[in-house]
Amino acid sequence: MLGHKLFHAKCNWVDKMKKWLLLGITLYSTNLAAFPHANPVPGGIAVVPVAPLSDPLPIVQYGNQRVTVVAQGNQWIALVGISLDAQPGSQRLSINQGKPASFQIGNKQYKTQRISIKDKNKVNPDEESSQRIVQELKVQKQVKTRFSANIKADLNFIKPVPGHDTGRFGLRRIINSQPRNPHSGMDIAAATGTPIKATASGTVLHIDDFFFSGKTVYVDHGSGVISMYAHLSQILVKPGDSVQQGDFVGKVGSTGRATGPHLHWSVYLNGQAVDPSLFLPPKN
Ligand SMILES: [Zn+2]
Incomplete structure (x- = not known):
């Protein structure tokens, strides 16, 4: 009977130690872990x-x-x-x-942006282009909803190119006077040829040359966190490549539907494009 009690006392003590140890490890890793800012609004x-x-x-x-x-x-x-x-x-x-x-x-009203695009087929695509767009949407959906359950999410993000965030995330767009999908990424002004860094470590999930996004790279950062880099002049990686944060994935360009050279950077969580600035320190 006494032995039984002692056994239980010992178990409790071991359990308590385990809990404290776990708490210590957790506090330690929490202080180091990068974490996006909460903003529970559309696009947040x-x-x-x-x-x-x-x-x-x-x-x-x-x-x-x-x-x-x-x-x-x-x-x-x-x-x-x-x-x-x-x-x-x-x-x-x-x-x-x-x-x-x-x-x-919560509620969030994004402003409206009016854009003028010279290439009329990029605004009102012909039959052949429309079929291509439908196919590409299927590919994009599959890629951005990828969930690599066995890889821990890397949320330690950097801005992929230095430069000014032109503040276009979420803008409702009127292109050549016609309403189009809201803008689903951050546009960073940069010159053609500027190298683009992987925002965090991960695996190159897909590369393509899309009708709207032009030359595009997707990186899987694990557990449903995906980044995308669009309108590139050159792609420097291939699917399956491992990248570390800061590795070059491509170069800035203006391929696809773009008004000029810039990086379009998107971040997806559970397949939804969210504001990439939520992953960066304030005023980055
Ligand atoms: Zn863009």
């Missing part, structure tokens, strides 16, 4: 605690899309990408263990 990120870190990694879904989950503090946190055309209101996340979680989408 909801940061939602979903389970204590003592639980196994939860599998979280938003609609039918798996959501990036990372450790922070003593919790598992879901980083939910919110669609640019989402409506404000309450949203639900399903979790494989325990109760669902919810979050609120």
